[in-house]
Amino acid sequence: EAGVTQSPTHLIKTRGQQVTLRCSPISGHTSVYWYQQALGLGLQFLLWYDEGEERNRGNFPPRFSGRQFPNYSSELNVNALELEDSALYLCASSRKNRGFILPGANVLTFGAGSRLTVL
């Protein structure tokens, strides 16, 4: 079974540019989560999508946005990049438990991340 795949693995941008990160969940997983992890720090929740709809959003400015497609893959867009956006962006997917979303009980499977460097 293929794991969660993210692309690109590494990218370098300059301030003010825009970036799109992509995530393909495990087959059968309907939820996709996005996290930001600055170097040496913990996980900061960005967005949660399930079956094409945004279910929850973290405390980030509107220039962080995303979407989930009918095949459950997802994109994270960051506009007007700032230096502090440099981080590892992690995508995770999960399946429902017997058709239900049970926060925490639905195990998250993470991708290897996209390392964004903003100069």
Add this chain to the structure above:
Amino acid sequence: LAKTTQPISMDSYEGQEVNITCSHNNIATNDYITWYQQFPSQGPRFIIQGYKTKVTNEVASLFIPADRKSSTLSLPRVSLSDTAVYYCLVGEYSNYQLIWGAGTKLIIKP
């Protein structure tokens, strides 16, 4: 809203048992507790999950007391490869929030 608190770092030696405790004082009745392991430049990986009492799998045990205000991840006979950051996670059923701890950096020495 639950808040998870765990030690910033811990040291141990190969062959020892390591216990990492996470406090989650405001945990609700239906909330699950999960632990993840993360190596540098990788995504976190599921270790173990529990709801109450004790859960054991091939790599770890999870102890949850009756009041569920804390949980302890137990790693038996650690090796150098267990050096990683360990996160506890509380899934809040009431508002669909995932509350992550800040992570415990575990360093295993030879």
